[in-house]
């Protein structure tokens with residue numbers, strides 16, 4: 001609760017008004033065929049419970065159901081249910097502050113409206129995952145042998161349990177996710193049939209939606225599962241979701257940009273390593289390290305941002321985690337949210353085309369002004385909550401200083417950092433003139449050769465699944481109800497205040 005109260009001052013803020021997809025790709029199990037697909041469909045009809053008639057590579061939930069993480073959760077849930085009951089008994093009727101009409105018109109900025117346990121965002125300090133800052137996560141979470149960035153598996157464990165896992169627990173998660181990584185052959189076919197001109201985020205969302213076909217929760221619900229048991233199959237779906245995202249992303253990447261065959265997942269490697277391999281960068285140690293850091297810092301940003309809130313909202317209708325997260329992805333695909341990382345690179349590239357690669361500060365400043373005067377936003381700058389430089393930006397800058405200090409694009413990002421905030425302040429509109437996470441990520445990816453800007457938000461999407469999944473599990477464990485806030489018409493607002501006068 002302390003963390004929640006730290007965001008309350010916000011209430012006083014004034015709210016202003018290629019080539020076609022190859023039909024020759026082998027399935028991820030090398031077994032995909034019409035026969036397998038038919039078998040798959042028949043078996044789903046035959047049994048909703050037994051999946052063993054099929055190659056495990058074609059099904060979700062192939063890993064052990066008694067994972068250490070699930071076991072730990074089942075220990076934590078009863079106490080948390082009691083804790084929430086106690087909070088509601090003691091504070092349930094207390095006011096959380098006034099609601100201003102401006103907040104209704106102003107995108108609900110600062111309006112306390114949601115419970116989100118994985119992370120809390122302080123406007124000045126930035127994100128804390130279960131109370132830990134990014135540098136604290138970097139210091140405390142287990143790493144891969146020879147690595148210096150925290151493992152995303154460890155971050156997920158932290159988001160879900162609030163505890164730092166052991167190296168052994170992290171290893172088990174890596175193995176579990178690798179075992180669940182394959183996607184049904186009909187989803188492979190679905191991706192392969194997308195035209196390469198369809199934005200990778202649309203392909204990603206389509207494929208995630210289709211995973212709902214095998215949802216353990218949807219099946220359990222149809223079979224009449226008790227409310228108290230919801231979290232179990234939701235946990236399984238969330239584990240499947242996270243595990244399968246790299247396979248989907250890798251396939252989209254290969255279809256749209258690559259020519260080669262999709263490499264196999266290595267069960268002895270960690271999640272970020274396997275993702276890097278699927279994208280063709282598995283041999284590049286620094287890239288793998290970048291992916292570990294990238295996933296950790298993009299995973300969660302409390303609950304009110306568009307993707308997180310959408311995932312929670314849709315989940316509250318008891319839509320399964322695949323449907324909920326696909327909806328979240330569609331929000332992430334917007335240019336004011338996750339697509340901003342693509343927009344930054346597009347903007348930087350256009351800038352270089354217009355004013356050259358070694359442009360003076362004056363020329364850059366003029367370009368920033370031209371952007372604003374043409375009614376566009378400067379992508380990668382500003383934030384709805386943050387009022388300081390985003391620590392996720394700082395973490396990426398530190399990574400760049402270590403791995404690519406002399407890269408010209410990195411230097412351009414630094415040059416822009418010295419110019420944009422001054423211009424935004426002078427323009428006088430943006431409440432936060434400082435850079436956010438998206439101002440830096442694309443430059444790092446480009447440096448290692450992942451220069452397909454339209455793909456960047458897919459990587460953000462993989463990361464964001466960690467935070468959304470953690471909350472979906474808790475929402476179902478704690479019996480979170482259907483979300484249904486009250487809306488008003490402008491006419492109603494006029495009338496309410498006219499009646500009061």
Ligand SMILES: CC(C)(COP(=O)(O)OP(=O)(O)OC[C@H]1O[C@@H](n2cnc3c(N)ncnc32)[C@H](O)[C@@H]1OP(=O)(O)O)[C@@H](O)C(=O)NCCC(=O)NCCS
Nearest residue numbers: 336337340377378379380381382383384429430431432436
């Ligand atoms: C993130 C963002 C959507 C937050 O929006 P917000 O909470 O409404 O921000 P503010 O309250 O500071 O906005 C006040 C005004 O400043 C403008 N503004 C904010 N950031 C701006 C930016 N980077 N460039 C230009 N104008 C900006 C807003 O568009 C708004 O203008 P309006 O009054 O004409 O509608 C906004 O800062 C933005 O568009 N940034 C660029 C896109 C981006 O990087 N998104 C990723 C966020 S992690």
